[in-house]
Amino acid sequence: MNTQNGLITGHSGIALPTTAFSRAIDRLVQGVGEVSSLLWTLLVMTIVLQVLLRYGFGVGSIMLEETQWHLYAVGFMLGLSFTELHERHVRIDVLAAGFNSKARLWIELLGTGGFLLGFSLLVIWFAVPFAVSSWELGEVSAAPDGLPYRWVLKAFMVTAFVLLALTGMSRLTRIWKALFTSP
Secondary structure: OEEEOOEEEOOOOOEEEOOHHHHHHHHHHHHHHHHHOHHHHHHHHHHHHHHHHHHHHOOOOHHHHHHHHHHHHHHHHHHHHHHHHOOOOOOOHHHHOOOOHHHHHHHHHHHHHHHHHHHHHHHHHHHHHHHHHHHHHOOOOOOOOOOOOHHHHHHHHHHHHHHHHHHHHHHHHHHHHHHHOOO
16 A cells, blocks of 8 residues: 555555544554454464374364364454455456546445445344354354354454444545545
8 A cells, every 4th residue: 555645545546535534443453453463373373283282192172173263264354354454355446447536436435335334234234143142142162172152253253344344434434535525
């Protein structure tokens, strides 16, 4: 991302101004992304430990296997908003590259407002009762020696998509400012 004259240009090539809201949300998402990147190191260490125990000492652990997929799931989910913030997700820029900047901004507005926010809110709508139900039931792994507190993993679905929705709203404020305020 390049910053020039108060505009931030991401990989899409669209230069967008910042807003107070976008700067606050972007800092939050950046911080969560940087902290959650430590999960990948923890995941690798867990995999190495499990391989060492299994093949070095003949000891298997369901808890370590479940820890692996929990760490992977949480890392992936928290990475969604970070990826959106840095425009590292799949985009339709191949189609929009020939359009003028105003048309590209309108595509961004409709795509972010309709698809990104729409999908995020839909997931949140279904994930909240899913996580709450898991918490109320005290859900644990069905496997013997599996992990307790399955609701924590399910709560990360809500957290991840709230962060993604906030990132989308942050981008929307920047797109709106680019479209409707004079330079």
